[in-house]
Amino acid sequence: MKRQVRRRPGAKPIVLAALGAGLAGLVLLAAGQGGLLRLLLRPPAAVAGGTPVMPPDSSPERGRVLYAENCASCHGARLEGQEDWQTPGPDGILPAPPHDAAGHTWHHGDGILFDYVSLGGARALEKRGIAGFRSGMPGFSAALTEQEIWDILAYIKSNWPERIRALQASQTEAERERGD
Numbered sequence: 001m002k003r004q005v006r007r008r009p010g011a012k013p014i015v016l017a018a019l020g021a022g023l024a025g026l027v028l029l030a031a032g033q034g035g036l037l038r039l040l041l042r043p044p045a046a047v048a049g050g051t052p053v054m055p056p057d058s059s060p061e062r063g064r065v066l067y068a069e070n071c072a073s074c075h076g077a078r079l080e081g082q083e084d085w086q087t088p089g090p091d092g093i094l095p096a097p098p099h100d101a102a103g104h105t106w107h108h109g110d111g112i113l114f115d116y117v118s119l120g121g122a123r124a125l126e127k128r129g130i131a132g133f134r135s136g137m138p139g140f141s142a143a144l145t146e147q148e149i150w151d152i153l154a155y156i157k158s159n160w161p162e163r164i165r166a167l168q169a170s171q172t173e174a175e176r177e178r179g180d
């Protein structure tokens, strides 16, 4: 006996279309929100050279002074970022985002943040397989030592409420497990 298979015509294309729209939405979101969010879209892959790790004696006090000298001109003296930081300028490049709890710096683990500051946005993403992103974030590896970069990151973190610090710490853990 032949079994009748009931099909709902069109069910599959609708699911596919919804998936497609979801993906397109994600891509748009990533494009509108800066280089680091693009990382969410790429398949996980270990990064050559391993994940940079913050030395435990990094100093927020030293970092505060270095932040004022090197970062405040773009990211704001109070870590508030540039105006309309989520809207790209006429050149397609995003303004500097805030580093306080209102921004999305804390969505990312230590290793990626270190590379973003050391190598600059474009090269940090390239290292993780995303080529050709035009980032307004310059690299500081020639101007600052590795420890100075960690001190600045320690200062940025010291401004976050406990809950946000805990969330970011779990991002760092996840990043290490993935090897990026």
Ligand code: HEC
Binding pocket: 033, 034, 035, 036, 037, 067, 070, 071, 072, 073, 074, 075, 094, 095, 096, 097, 103, 104, 105, 106, 113, 116, 117, 121, 122, 134, 135, 136, 137, 138, 140, 152, 153
């Ligand atoms: C010339 C302006 C400029 C200076 C100076 C600058 N930045 Fe940036 N920074 C940017 C811009 C623009 C972005 C966003 C670019 C992007 O999305 O790739 C950014 C992004 C970042 C990000 C990624 C944050 C996120 O949530 O996506 C970090 C971390 C960062 N900067 C840290 C620093 C630190 C630390 C310093 C000082 C050592 C610094 N920046 C100095 C312009 C600057």
